[in-house]
């Protein structure tokens with residue numbers, strides 16, 4: 001099968017108009033000995049056969065719609081209203097390119113303008129860009145921006161920032177000679193702030209679910225004229241105070257929880273917001289208001305001289321294609337959920353996680369690893385690393401997608417599991433999880 | 441000032457309207473610490489009904505041009521038809537509703553898709569290994585250049601601080617090289633649109649880390665000295681990076697891995713038909729030769745056969761350049777590209793490139809007497825014209841021609857890129873367009889050329905029929921207004 005529209009007769013006519021006998025003649029520039037290589041690929045399939053194959057492959061994955069799920073750790077199972085698929089799936093959005101010709105791209109452009117507004121509101125920040133690849137690369141770009149803004153070359157962050165965000169930040173900054181210092185805790189990180197520090201990077205809630213006192217951190221960073229950069233879980237902003245309330249300079253986040261399916265890790269969307277004074281140092285695309293020549297209000301890609309196509313090796317970032325469609329999904333989600341809905345999603349996630357944490361803490365052999373305030377994730381310390389494995393096995397046997405084993409990332413937390421609840425978890429699911437833990 | 445085409449969602453908002461429903465809370469409420477709780481009144485989100493949401497975004501969608509609406513010959517972007525089948529497959533619950541950190545034995549189908557896609561891409565491009573992690577082409581470039589850097593460093597070859605980039609290259613190439621800490625050296629093109637071999641020989645040396653080459657290049661031309669270029673760079677100890685944005689021209693025609701490239705990225709959102717979504721998501725897998733494989737982003741997917749059963753798992757790479765994206769990349773795009781390859785098979789992929797190249801040459805041939813062509817030789821999947829004649833003779837710029845095309849229901853070609861062609865008009869028809877569409881487009885381009893001659897103002901003031909007319913972009917950039925303010 002293929003998606004070519006010509007008939008053979010039409011193709012022949014076209015070749016004739018070019019004075020060619022065969023289409024192969026178009027490729028004579030390719031060295032003969034490497035021209036038309038064999039491709040060892042499985043044979044072509046019809047639509048029906050492919051659908052069968054892919055239904056089978058899809059079926060080999062345990063999905064979190066039909067199974068209770070207590071996994072978070074950077075990707076979150078939240079409810080997705082029906083309108084999202086129908087609206088974001090409209091081909092006029094789906095099959096458009098980056099809005100280079102504003103006269104025929106106002107739909108995409110206005111949606112991005114609304115996205116930028118909502119991201120600013122969510123984090124209480126002045127401006128946002130049109131999206132980054134994901135939360136991790138958004139944090140990496142924030143580190144680079146902080147270096148460019150301050151002229152300093154050291155970044156400090158605690159290990160309670162998501163491990164992937166830290167890893168990506170290291171990858172992006174290391175070649176530019178930027179130093180990244182990582183410390184076990186926020187407290188330790190604060191001790192190492194100095195006048196050579198470009199930025200303090202933290203995550204709210206942190207990777208272990210804990211809510212941080214952002215005012216203290218912001219003050220500490222600003223005391224050294226370093227930027228205060230926060231990566232924040234956007235859903236939590238429905239309930240807890242946003243980083244902008246505490247003087248954050250750059251706030252980024254992973255937008256997936258706002259209406260995007262888990263999709264085994266992507267596509268997701270990076271949120272990037274900052275103070276107004278830094279707009280000319282922002283990475284990526286930005287949409288602004290413009291008037292057309294009859295004075296009609298419209299939207300356009302703006303501040304383009306920061307970008308790679310114009311500035312080339314002096315651009316603020318190399319990003320070109322971003323995550324436009326996922327930004328649209330976020331915009332539709334926040335429209336549908338609105339002011340009241342996001343609050344309810346956040347409240348329910350909070351209450352369910354606190355219920356689950358309290359019930360698990362009552363069980364012998366389990367305790368909460370931290371006693372500070374948390375949003376919807378919490379760490380449970382089991383008796384041993386073996387007990388963690390036994391819990392994971394028991395969950396799998398019970399058809400539950402259990403917590404995240406922290407042995408994956410922290411050597412000193414091999415006996416710990418990170419659990420997450422959202423509005424999707426029913427009390428009955430939570431009680432089942434508790435019963436499974438109890439029986440181990 | 442005229443009314444906007446569509447009000448902002450915030451303008452539609454009315455206090456108390458809702459468009460969601462959630463179950464009642466079924467657990468006890470826990471106290472929320474006051475020092476953390478946000479004042480709900482200060483959450484600046486709209487309040488609208490479900491029908492408000494549906495109408496608003498439906499109205500917005502209708503202001504867009506898109507592939508499903510009409511021809512989109514945007515050069516370098518490969519705006520081919522995006523098969524509906526891919527969308528149905530990508531929405532299967534075992535692909536959408538899977539958490540990236542689930543135990544491996546609960547995601548064997550997903551891992552198999554990734555494993556096989558790694559292999560297919562390596563096979564199609566002629567390389568030994570692949571990573572699917574990069575989220576788009578530019579991030580693939582970052583990975584590729586970082587692997588080159590890691591390779592030199594591992595050999596103690598630390599004086600290589602320059603990356604050579606031809607002047608025809610896309611802006612992401614120099615931007616990427618700079619992000620990776622390299623000095624960018626621009627190499628000029630020769631009179632036939634190839635890399636200028638003399639210029640290359642002059643700049644290449646013991647400080648060359650590599651050359652970033654797009655082939656076919658952004659002029660739509662296959663470099664006539666590809667083998668020599670690779671030889672020159674390799675002899676100096678540098679490596680060859682391939683920008684695979686134009687891979688759609690050469691599927692089954694030539695494998696880049698067999699003509700001297702060491703590493704290359706592939707834009708799944710171009711060649712492998714995943715939808716562009718108004719600016720993304722993309723996906724930019726990187727394929728490479730075995731000498732660069734140890735440095736790929738971690739992890740990669742592997743297969744093991746135990747007791748006759750295939751088992752797929754992630755393997756961490758100790759020598760990796762690191763991660764560039766959380767989790768495993770844009771999996772939803774991997775599923776679509778995988779489906780697309782399975783539908784086509786080897787012959788089907790070659791048909792894609794043959795038709796893409798035929799279509800571009802057909803357009804170039806019909807327009808070359810009316811518009812200047814940048815380089816008069818057989819092109820690959822796109823052709824680059826120049827509007828310099830129209831500009832000199834009638835004062836009609838390429839921008840005007842592009843805007844006039846909008847009146848006829850076309851998206852404009854890519855314009856003013858590549859930078860080395862004056863008044864560039866870069867047309868990429870792709871393989872999926874019919875002869876009828878191409879003929880109509882050609883007729884329109886000829887008509888616009890006549891208009892430029894006879895009624896130049898008609899072209900200079902275009903468009904007339906689009907939802908908005910030309911915008912004052914200069915003022916927009918000088919006084920940026922980047923959002924609505926909910927609280928004044």
Ligand SMILES: Cc1ncc(COP(=O)(O)O)c(C=O)c1O
Nearest residue numbers: 320321516576577578610685722
């Ligand atoms: C030649 C070329 N290289 C690189 C890129 C960058 O790819 P992406 O937009 O996927 O990051 C593009 C896309 O616009 C391109 O046309």
